[in-house]
Amino acid sequence: MTTIHLxxxxxxDALLGRSPLAALIGMLLDQQIPMEWAFNGPHTIARRMGGDDLDAHAIAAYDPEAFAALVAEKxxxxxxxxxxxxxxxxxxxxxxxxxDGDAAAVWKGVATGKDLFARLNALPGYGTQKAQIFTALLGKQYGVTPEGWREAAGAYGEEGSFRSVADITGPESLAKVRATKQEAKQAAKAAKAAKKS
Structure with missing residues (x-):
């Protein structure tokens, strides 16, 4: 089991460390909400479905309206x-x-980072950026390191960077990632303002 602090x-976090499906769902949910909220989602879903774990077959077969209600529950x-x-x-x-419902099979036995990225990029709800971040997360924290994984992850694969969830191993690195994202936002705002003037 991997020790995760997302x-x-x-x-x-224990669920994220033992369940590849939880990690994939957490990454999927990680948009337009705080990261911790997103990565808490898989545990909340598991609990509301009456268990400690997640099963792709069970979620796929769940009545869509009932599943939406379960996710919307306060x-x-x-x-x-x-x-x-x-x-x-x-x-x-x-x-x-x-x-066959096995989330880990997405990356089991992939020969190259390029293949890993391609498989992740093909997942519903995963675009280029999400696939790159998850490639970096697998390499940096889950020990999934096919040849060329850092290159496939782009800037997120860089060693010693604090760009994404892939780099968060505790409160200190979380603060660093938040600061990096804030700087990037401010730089983008300044660039936009400079274009207008």
Whole structure:
């Protein structure tokens, strides 16, 4: 089991460390909400489904309306519970159809970082950036290091960087990643303002 500190809550982080599906769902949910909230989501879903673990077959087969209600139940799993419930089910259906529901099979035995990135990029709800960040997360924290994984992860694969969830190993690195993101936002704002003037 891998020690993870993304949800910043022991039970939720323990699930992320032992469940590849939880890690994939956490990454999927990581948009337009704080990272800890996103990575707490898999644990909340598991609990509301009546267990300590997640099963792609069970989520894929769940009644969509009932699943949306489960995700929307307060406190909601995401700011946009309806659309994110759909995305989580799409991801699980894809895993069932392509990997027999085994999330780890997405990266098991991949020969190169390029292949790993391609497999992640093909997942519903994963675009280029998400696939790169998850490639970096697998390499930096889960020990999934096929040849060329850092290159495939782009800037997120750089050693010693504090750019994304891939670099968070505790409160100190979380603060550094937040600061980096804030700087990037301010630089983007300044660039936009400079263009207008």
């Amino acid at each position: 949800a910043q809550q022991p039970d939720a 406190p909601a799993v995401h700011r946009y519970p309806g659309s994110m419930a759909k995305r989580v089910q799409q991801l699980c259906r894809y895993l069932v159809d392509h990997y």
